[in-house]
Amino acid sequence: NAGVTQTPKFQVLKTGQSMTLQCAQDMNHNSMYWYRQDPGMGLRLIYYSASEGTTDKGEVPNGYNVSRLNKREFSLRLESAAPSQTSVYFCASSVPGQPNTEAFFGQGTRLTVV
Amino acid sequence: DQQVKQNSPSLSVQEGRISILNCDYTNSMFDYFLWYKKYPAEGPTFLISISSIKDKNEDGRFTVFLNKSAKHLSLHIVPSQPGDSAVYFCAASAAEGGSEKLVFGKGTKLTVNP
Numbered sequence: 601n602a603g604v605t606q607t608p609k610f611q612v613l614k615t616g617q618s619m620t621l622q623c624a625q626d627m628n629h630n631s632m633y634w635y636r637q638d639p640g641m642g643l644r645l646i647y648y649s650a651s652e653g654t655t656d657k658g659e660v661p662n663g664y665n666v667s668r669l670n671k672r673e674f675s676l677r678l679e680s681a682a683p684s685q686t687s688v689y690f691c692a693s694s695v696p697g698q699p700n701t702e703a704f705f706g707q708g709t710r711l712t713v714v
Numbered sequence: 715d716q717q718v719k720q721n722s723p724s725l726s727v728q729e730g731r732i733s734i735l736n737c738d739y740t741n742s743m744f745d746y747f748l749w750y751k752k753y754p755a756e757g758p759t760f761l762i763s764i765s766s767i768k769d770k771n772e773d774g775r776f777t778v779f780l781n782k783s784a785k786h787l788s789l790h791i792v793p794s795q796p797g798d799s800a801v802y803f804c805a806a807s808a809a810e811g812g813s814e815k816l817v818f819g820k821g822t823k824l825t826v827n828p
Contacts, residue, residue, distance in 0.1 A: 705757030
């Protein structure tokens with residue numbers, strides 16, 4: 601019963617390096633999301649995908665790209681990491697249109713950019 | 715402009731007493747409201763939700779109240795237990811393009827003292 605799985609759990613990057621955060625869900629959900637959590641800022645939406653093949657910007661998309669590879673997987677890419685992208689990143693998925701539209705979250709990726 | 719506001723960064727209560735966490739929102743298009751609980755080093759987990767057509771929803775020790783005219787909701791925990799100590803996020807959603815995007819508040823850290 602995995603739910604939402606994120607890899608890696610921890611990562612340290614140097615400024616300018618690139619990396620991809622992976623996310624996969626096994627709940628057959630249509631919608632997937634990437635959030636970042638910063639101290640005192642709550643959870644802010646970076647990108648979301650309503651269905652396979654579609655992606656849209658959220659509140660803080662600058663510096664990121666995403667790929668909805670298939671229904672299960674939604675990756676987040678940092679092309680040139682900056683210290684301002686040091687954060688905890690959460691992937692989530694949900695079934696839109698249901699009475700109970702809560703999102704299920706992964707355990708997070710703690711990213712440090714030095 | 716913050717659409718979901720949790721104005722109390724922290725709250726401390728005694729075990730057995732009531733905990734009341736508050737949340738205000740500004741977007742009248744929000745039609746679904748949720749509370750998430752987050753422990754350190756874990757992803758947020760869904761706690762309880764309420765549709766905009768209701769003014770109260772109860773689940774065990776947890777009750778959420780919605781006052782649409784005031785654009786205000788609150789989470790009541792009775793009785794509070796030490797295991798309830800966590801960060802609580804208020805979230806709101808509005809159906810948009812077939813995907814319900816969750817907008818989160820900054821969170822309230824609840825500490826329940828034995």
